[in-house]
Amino acid sequence: MSPSTPRTTADRWRRRTAAATATVLTCALATACGAGQDRDDAESPADRVGVTDDTIKVGGHFPLTGVAAPGYSEIPSGHQAFYDFVNAEGGVGGREIEFVAKDDAYNPTNTTQVTNELVLSDEIFGMVGGLGTPTHGAAIDFLNDEGVPDLFVSSGSRQWGETPEEYPMTFGWQPDYVIEGKVMGQWIAENMPDARVGLLLQDDDLGADGEAGVREFIDDQIVEVVSYTPSNTDIAPQLAQLQAADVDLVIGFSVPSFTALSQLVALRLGFDPQWMYTNVGSDPSLVGSLLATFSEGAVADGASLLDGVITTEYIPGVDAPEDPWVQLWQRVWDEYGEEGEPLTNYRIYGMSQAYTLVQALQAAGDDLTREGVVAAIEEAGGDFEGPGLAPFRYSADSHLGLSGMRVVQLEGGVGQPLTPVLTSDLGDAEVTEDESAAGDAPPESGIPDVEPVG
Amino acid sequence: MQQLLTTTLTGLVLGAVYAAFALALVMIWRSTRVVNFAQAPMAMLTTYIALVIIEAGHSFWLGFVAALLAGLVLGAVVERVLVRPVEGKGDLNAVILTLGLFIVLHSVAALVFGSRYRSFPAPFGVRGIEVGGTTVALTGFGIFTILAVVVVMGLLVLLFRFTDVGLRMRASAHSPEVARLLGVRVGRMLTLGWALAAVVGSLAGLLIAGGGLVHPGYMDAVVVYGFVAAVLGGLDSPGGAVAGGVLLGLCLSFVSGYLGSELVAMAALLILVAVLLVKPSGLFATTAHRRV
Numbered sequence: 001m002s003p004s005t006p007r008t009t010a011d012r013w014r015r016r017t018a019a020a021t022a023t024v025l026t027c028a029l030a031t032a033c034g035a036g037q038d039r040d041d042a043e044s045p046a047d048r049v050g051v052t053d054d055t056i057k058v059g060g061h062f063p064l065t066g067v068a069a070p071g072y073s074e075i076p077s078g079h080q081a082f083y084d085f086v087n088a089e090g091g092v093g094g095r096e097i098e099f100v101a102k103d104d105a106y107n108p109t110n111t112t113q114v115t116n117e118l119v120l121s122d123e124i125f126g127m128v129g130g131l132g133t134p135t136h137g138a139a140i141d142f143l144n145d146e147g148v149p150d151l152f153v154s155s156g157s158r159q160w161g162e163t164p165e166e167y168p169m170t171f172g173w174q175p176d177y178v179i180e181g182k183v184m185g186q187w188i189a190e191n192m193p194d195a196r197v198g199l200l201l202q203d204d205d206l207g208a209d210g211e212a213g214v215r216e217f218i219d220d221q222i223v224e225v226v227s228y229t230p231s232n233t234d235i236a237p238q239l240a241q242l243q244a245a246d247v248d249l250v251i252g253f254s255v256p257s258f259t260a261l262s263q264l265v266a267l268r269l270g271f272d273p274q275w276m277y278t279n280v281g282s283d284p285s286l287v288g289s290l291l292a293t294f295s296e297g298a299v300a301d302g303a304s305l306l307d308g309v310i311t312t313e314y315i316p317g318v319d320a321p322e323d324p325w326v327q328l329w330q331r332v333w334d335e336y337g338e339e340g341e342p343l344t345n346y347r348i349y350g351m352s353q354a355y356t357l358v359q360a361l362q363a364a365g366d367d368l369t370r371e372g373v374v375a376a377i378e379e380a381g382g383d384f385e386g387p388g389l390a391p392f393r394y395s396a397d398s399h400l401g402l403s404g405m406r407v408v409q410l411e412g413g414v415g416q417p418l419t420p421v422l423t424s425d426l427g428d429a430e431v432t433e434d435e436s437a438a439g440d441a442p443p444e445s446g447i448p449d450v451e452p453v454g
Numbered sequence: 455m456q457q458l459l460t461t462t463l464t465g466l467v468l469g470a471v472y473a474a475f476a477l478a479l480v481m482i483w484r485s486t487r488v489v490n491f492a493q494a495p496m497a498m499l500t501t502y503i504a505l506v507i508i509e510a511g512h513s514f515w516l517g518f519v520a521a522l523l524a525g526l527v528l529g530a531v532v533e534r535v536l537v538r539p540v541e542g543k544g545d546l547n548a549v550i551l552t553l554g555l556f557i558v559l560h561s562v563a564a565l566v567f568g569s570r571y572r573s574f575p576a577p578f579g580v581r582g583i584e585v586g587g588t589t590v591a592l593t594g595f596g597i598f599t600i601l602a603v604v605v606v607m608g609l610l611v612l613l614f615r616f617t618d619v620g621l622r623m624r625a626s627a628h629s630p631e632v633a634r635l636l637g638v639r640v641g642r643m644l645t646l647g648w649a650l651a652a653v654v655g656s657l658a659g660l661l662i663a664g665g666g667l668v669h670p671g672y673m674d675a676v677v678v679y680g681f682v683a684a685v686l687g688g689l690d691s692p693g694g695a696v697a698g699g700v701l702l703g704l705c706l707s708f709v710s711g712y713l714g715s716e717l718v719a720m721a722a723l724l725i726l727v728a729v730l731l732v733k734p735s736g737l738f739a740t741t742a743h744r745r746v
Contacts, residue, residue, distance in 0.1 A: 065564055065569040066569060066671065069569045069570055070570035070571045070669075073569075073570075203715070203716050226715075227714070227715060227716070228715045229715045229716045229718070229719075231675065231719070232675065232710070232715050232718050232719070233666070233667070233672070233675075234464065234468060234707075234710065235715070236460060236461075236464040236591065236707075237460070237461050237464060237707055237708075237710040237711030237712075237715070238710070238711070238715060240456070240457045240460035240461055240464075240591065240711060241457060241711060243456065243457065243460070244456060244457035257571045257667060260571075260573075260667065261666070261667065264580055264665070264666070267580050267581050267582070268580060268581065268582045268589075268591055268593055268665075269460060269582055269589060269591045270581070270582050270584065270588070270589020270591075271589075290571060290572075290573050290667060291573065292573070
């Protein structure tokens with residue numbers, strides 16, 4: 001036995017520990033050097049991370065794969081197309097917008113990880129359009145602790161904007177599910193006062209917030225409430241329960257795939273109530289395409305299976321090709337979108353969010369800081385004119401997004417308005433008519449033109 | 455009353471699918487003592503093959519048969535190429551391998567077929583059957599599902615009990631050394647076992663897809679429930695697997711319908727734990743527990 005051979009277990013362990021320590025130290029050293037170099041190059045305080053003289057880097061987490069990917073995975077392509085369009089015209093204040101979309105597969109564990117990557121390794125200025133209630137919920141604390149602007153979350157949960165003192169960097173964008181429920185509830189109270197109402201809820205904020213809103217108006221009309229878990233695609237027992245309660249109207253706070261499943265199961269059960277779905281789950285072209293395959297012998301075509309379904313609308317979509325906003329989106333998509341891919345409502349959603357981001361950056365002025373953009377949205381955001389049918393609610397006291405929507409009924413894949421634009425807020429705020437923002441048209445250039453605040 | 459009927463029928467059809475899947479797990483377990491977690495994505499892959507054929511304009515049944523054949527080939531290839539080299543190198547190796555395969559096949563399907571939801575047609579329409587003015591929550595495809603599983607179980611019983619090949623397969627599984635001495639080509643029998651199991655798995659995939667939506671993860675819940683069903687019935691017993699599948703399908707449907715959808719996964723795991731604690735060999739196991 002040579003002297004260098006370890007003799008005892010303790011010896012062996014000492015050697016292994018030494019080797020492991022050396023490896024870790026080497027890695028740490030390498031990282032530290034690399035990081036140090038970055039810092040030297042950028043020479044920027046934390047408040048200006050992601051901003052250089054000619055670029056602004058933003059990013060978001062989206063389900064590019066997995067169960068939530070249908071539809072939602074198209075949102076970042078809308079963002080990208082609009083930023084390309086703005087960059088081709090010189091960017092915002094001479095800075096081009098760089099957009100990084102990371103896949104979290106709608107899994108909160110992944111969201112935490114990709115958010116870390118975006119903030120610490122990609123060094124984004126702010127997050128934009130981070131998608132999903134459970135997913136973004138896993139990222140919101142980190143973003144606020146780090147002081148990273150968390151703009152325009154792609155989800156209608158109330159938590160993004162209800163408590164700005166708790167989450168000062170986070171802003172919602174779309175109308176929250178509570179006011180959507182209220183708008184739906186008021187319509188039912190006025191137009192179907194005798195209907196027996198059943199609720200089909202996804203068992204998260206989508207269902208809970210929606211139910212809270214609906215109950216403000218038709219608490220006494222609701223005779224049955226069932227909920228589904230997205231991981232369990234068998235919802236026949238839930239619909240059987242609604243059927244047994246003899247309901248005339250079912251309100252679904254569901255995502256698109258479960259909207260399609262509920263329609264399929266209803267065919268199987270011979271269950272034929274009036275259907276009403278949240279805007280989130282009612283995209284006629286997506287749900288219709290899922291149902292189209294079953295058309296043989298059952299229905300004429302997929303989209304017509306949704307005929308008569310009632311839903312809501314808060315931005316103009318592909319079913320309104322004459323709308324000036326949709327014409328702008330079409331123009332942008334034709335030039336900067338992915339070739340061969342059609343313009344969809346999800347891409348319009350992404351472009352609409354991107355439009356608001358450009359407005360926010362303009363409002364923050366050329367001296368762009370993280371605190372500055374938040375202050376600018378609080379001060380000027382309520383007056384941003386965009387594709388939204390109702391105004392934003394942004395202020396120092398509320399970071400909630402659009403304040404309203406209208407109720408529409410689907411006919412051949414097109415939403416026919418049943419009401420004017422109705423706005424409201426959380427709690428017992430009334431639902432009132434407000435067409436003030438519905439007439440906004442985009443500027444000729446297609447690029448917003450917001451004055452810097454202050 | 456109608457709710458009870460609907461919940462029961464839904465549970466029966468779902469139970470039949472779990473039964474088929476449990477049957478596939480049991481076949482592989484019996485012959486190689488491996489729990490094949492990759493069964494789910496293998497079935498998913500073959501279902502996508504059927505979907506591609508059907509979407510190309512061919513008949514549903516052509517796609518159906520092609521998927522089963524693809525399952526046969528896939529099962530044989532997986533055994534021959536991937537499982538064989540790790541055989542005899544510790545029980546866990548092969549199981550971990552199938553878990554790895556699970557992830558790889560998932561990614562492959564997402565790359566090749568995309569990860570969005572797609573609808574999978576049903577050959578008999580998607581409306582429930584009408585009896586005397588009320589709709590019974592049973593589609594033609596639901597009836598077909600139950601019949602198909604019963605027929606497959608019958609065929610497997612015939613194969614194992616009454617044919618020469620079946621006897622050799624049982625011999626190779628039970629005592630490979632002795633079987634080899636008696637001139638049975640054990641390797642081939644194992645390949646055949648995996649291939650047949652994959653066919654049954656593919657059938658389960660097709661049955662659950664028919665008249666519903668598919669995406670690369672659509673079978674993932676089924677592998678868990680199929681495994682629970684197999685344990686419930688006794689991992690060694692094909693008849694038990696079928697009984698376990700139907701029992702589990704009914705249980706979960708009632709839990710979902712009367713207690714809440716969010717409790718389904720928990721109920722399945724409670725059943726699993728209860729069975730393992732009280733009767734680890736399964737409710738229907740006939741053979742004595744074998745030490746490996």
